[in-house]
Amino acid sequence: MEQMGVNVQGKSCDIVIVGAGIAGASIAAELSSRARVLLLERESQPGYHTTGRSAALYSSIYGPPIIRALTRASGHFFNNPDSRFIETGLLRPRGLYFIARKDQSETFEKTQLELGDGVVPVSLSDAQETVPILRAAYVDRVLMEKGCADIEVDLLHQHYLKTFKSQGGDLLTSCEVQDIEKSSDGWRISTNAGIFNAPIVVNAAGAWADDMARLAKVKPIGLVPKRRTALLVSPPADQIIDHWPMMVDIDEQFYMKPDAGKLLLSPADETPSQPCDAQPEDLDVAICVDRIEKAFDLSVRHIDHKWAGLRNFVADKCPVVGFDSEADGFFWLAGQGGYGIQSAPALSRMAAALVMGDPLPRDIQDEGVVAADLSPNRAGLSA
Ligand SMILES: Cc1cc2nc3c(=O)[nH]c(=O)nc-3n(C[C@H](O)[C@H](O)[C@H](O)COP(=O)(O)OP(=O)(O)OC[C@H]3O[C@@H](n4cnc5c(N)ncnc54)[C@H](O)[C@@H]3O)c2cc1C
Structure with a gap:
């Protein structure tokens, strides 16, 4: 990754992530072992919006084919979570x-x-x-x-937030992103808690993802x-x-x-x-x-x-994941529909690989997932 080390209120930061629901928290955890990451959340509780309101189901036959593939690729982690923050299992069998x-x-x-x-x-x-x-x-x-199951959603979300913090990541809650501007060395993100700069901004703002794009003068995806x-x-x-x-x-x-x-x-x-x-x-x-x-x-x-x-x-009901081709350093992680919990372990690994410029993880490729299928630049995003 290029352009490391832009100053963030006295701390160096490579990536700012907007939104600490399951999407923002999971990619934050995946990235924080390799980059300096700041996670910004408007609410005082990171799971306050969609993440805290789900039906908590894991079903590998629910949703469009790419979601099913990502859900299958998430199965290994759900069944064998290798985390010191998870003492009990993440899944409970449910017919x-x-x-x-x-x-x-x-x-x-x-x-x-x-x-x-x-x-x-x-x-x-x-x-x-x-x-x-x-x-x-x-x-x-x-x-x-x-083979479907109930997911311990809060445990999964907390695992990601704790992993992120234990790897040196910073989470700011009650911190609303109010403006995003392109600057000479990346993005200038204005919030009620101060201004932050980074070469990469990850848009994991859930229902507000298109609002984030409009702030940054990036074309919305029709969410x-x-x-x-x-x-x-x-x-x-x-x-x-x-x-x-x-x-x-x-x-x-x-x-x-x-x-x-x-x-x-x-x-x-x-x-x-x-x-x-x-x-x-x-x-x-x-x-x-x-x-x-x-x-x-x-x-x-x-x-x-x-x-x-x-x-x-978005119109094709598939998530939108990847760098925007018209806005250097603006990364989308949005549109998870009704499947954002069950697909989070694989989707976050895939998104982190794309942010870092790495190939997709082998197990995700083996499920037939191709980055272009989720690209923000694909055809037919809007209805
Ligand atoms: C009733 C229901 C049932 C569901 N059942 C399932 C299920 O069984 N299985 C499954 O896998 N999925 C299910 N889902 C879908 C799943 O909950 C979502 O796909 C997932 O939670 C989306 O996570 P997210 O992080 O994108 O969004 P969110 O959890 O909404 O997180 C986005 C965050 O961005 C923050 N934000 C927005 N704007 C700003 C700003 N300007 N500044 C700072 N922060 C900002 C918000 O405060 C929010 O916390 C269900 C959803 C619902 C509503």
Whole structure:
């Protein structure tokens, strides 16, 4: 890497990363053993936005093919995290049922064909034995995904933040990036906590990634934040739910999964939104309860907790990773959609290799991932 050692408020810094969600934290950890890195986060808590609001699922058959490849390439780390900051495992086994009504037969068959060996049909009686509240009058067919799991998201995020700090990285929280200007030797980043300079800026600002680009006078990538709602409710008193699989409507119109003794429900909404501190809307909550009560013998009388988060997509629904070809030293790590946790271990290693000008890690190449497919300069980013 060229242009090392630009002064940052008395400290030398090679790379400034904006955003300390899972994207910024993971690439910060990957880069900090080789470069002097500063990580800037507007909130006082780094996981406050999308990272802290996910459904925490690991599924290697979810998302576009490149996400599936990155998720598979992340599997080794998830299963064998070699970190002094992780004492327990990062994954807990969780089954997954795709459920379909009679009128969804076409999607059922298409999904079964597309997912091939990744799924097996389950008889309705077996599915009901596992999940007694599944309504026989509603569900016609069930497919089971093998090998998915719940992710310990906070543990993963903390592992990256602690690794970063232990390697000499600096994290500034409550530090909002307000302007980014090109300077003679890189980028001048103005914040409420001072001005920082570095040859490379990494844009890991989640829903605000296009806003960061506009500040830097870099062409936006057409990112659309999409709101997704989640609720926590109590299960029926007579049910033991820990072993229940996640249950997903075959058209992804709702899902339900056990979560620390409660049931997490979602209408799987994808409402376009401005970047913001997303909040659940009453209508989405009502739609969610209606869909769930139709499919399950569950009467939702009280919602223990509800929230919403933004899943951020470009038109082809694949992440955007790489240097902008028209803005020297401006690196994108954005658009992880609904898959940014399960793909983070591989995506961060890939992104760090691109920042440092290295070839992609061999295991990621072996999964068929090519840098050009995620490039910010690829065709068809905007709708
Ligand atoms: C309901 C829901 C369910 C999901 N379920 C799953 C799942 O099961 N599995 C999965 O893998 N993924 C899931 N996801 C997606 C996953 O959560 C995201 O892909 C991931 O968290 C994105 O991380 P991020 O770091 O890009 O964004 P964020 O966590 O939003 O981080 C971006 C950070 O940038 C900071 N920032 C922005 N602007 C500035 C500024 N000007 N100055 C300083 N800092 C700034 C923000 O404060 C924020 O902390 C889900 C998402 C939602 C909403």
